[in-house]
């Protein structure tokens with residue numbers, strides 16, 4: 397039975413608290429994550445605002461737990477990732493990293509990369525809703541999601557070289573693939589923090605909203621996905637992601653196979669519903 401929960405989020409640098417009203421089921425509170433459900437949408441809220449949601453070992457353990465449990469429930473169709481407070485995530489936890497030796501640094505990098513690869517390859521879409529700072533490991537986390545929507549007050553950057561470091565969660569790899577080599581090297585070499593409009597221009601984010609509208613808009617987009625053929629959604633993510641690693645010809649073969657696989661069931665339901673001017677009932681064969 398859904399309970400109605402009122403909650404408020406302080407977006408970006410805004411002092412403006414906005415009260416949202418959704419039918420939310422609060423599932424679980426971890427130490428650094430709050431897990432909630434809005435129908436088939438799972439909300440993962442990063443909740444360590446005093447440290448601007450900086451990512452430490454515990455974060456990765458909890459995130460992996462959520463991916464294995466709440467996020468893998470069969471009726472979860474889309475995941476939204478957001479940060480509480482004035483940051484999405486301001487990077488890997490510098491206070492935790494400062495005492496690491498090389499071996500521990502390697503393990504910390506591998507743990508982050510493995511978790512973000514898991515997010516990238518997760519069978520259902522994961523959307524980053526970026527409320528404030530997305531820096532270093534925070535931008536790397538956002539880049540592992542399928543697309544990014546951001547508050548107009550959000551700020552982006554890869555400031556690792558300020559610390560005498562380089563990105564460790566695949567930022568050197570994903571940034572150039574998402575934007576282009578020149579843009580990636582500009583951000584990585586200068587450590588310049590850019591605003592949301594510039595992030596939109598360079599393709600780092602796909603959509604901007606007013607700060608107080610971010611969660612509403614993220615939920616609206618998530619619900620658009622929820623209404624679609626569930627197998628089609630999983631396949632479109634998998635084929636698009638896997639195809640990027642293949643030659644064009646092999647990617648097209650993969651597409652043909654998966655396109656054809658939908659003709660037996662879900663595609664029939666969707667196309668028949670269209671021709672009958674009805675809303676498709678994706679569960680009708682279950």
Ligand code: CAA
Nearest residue numbers: 446447448450486487488489490491532533555563564565
């Ligand atoms: N790790 C640990 N703590 C952090 C943090 C981080 N990445 N970012 C911010 N914090 C902490 C601050 O130390 C501060 O803690 P105290 O209140 O205990 O002093 C608290 O969060 C609030 O931060 P500020 O007072 O600095 O807030 P501000 O509004 O003045 O500045 C900011 C905001 C510009 C984001 C600034 O906090 C900042 O520059 N943070 C670091 C950003 C950064 O360098 N990120 C890259 C980390 S390295 C990395 O991510 C490596 C990788 O790829 C794996």
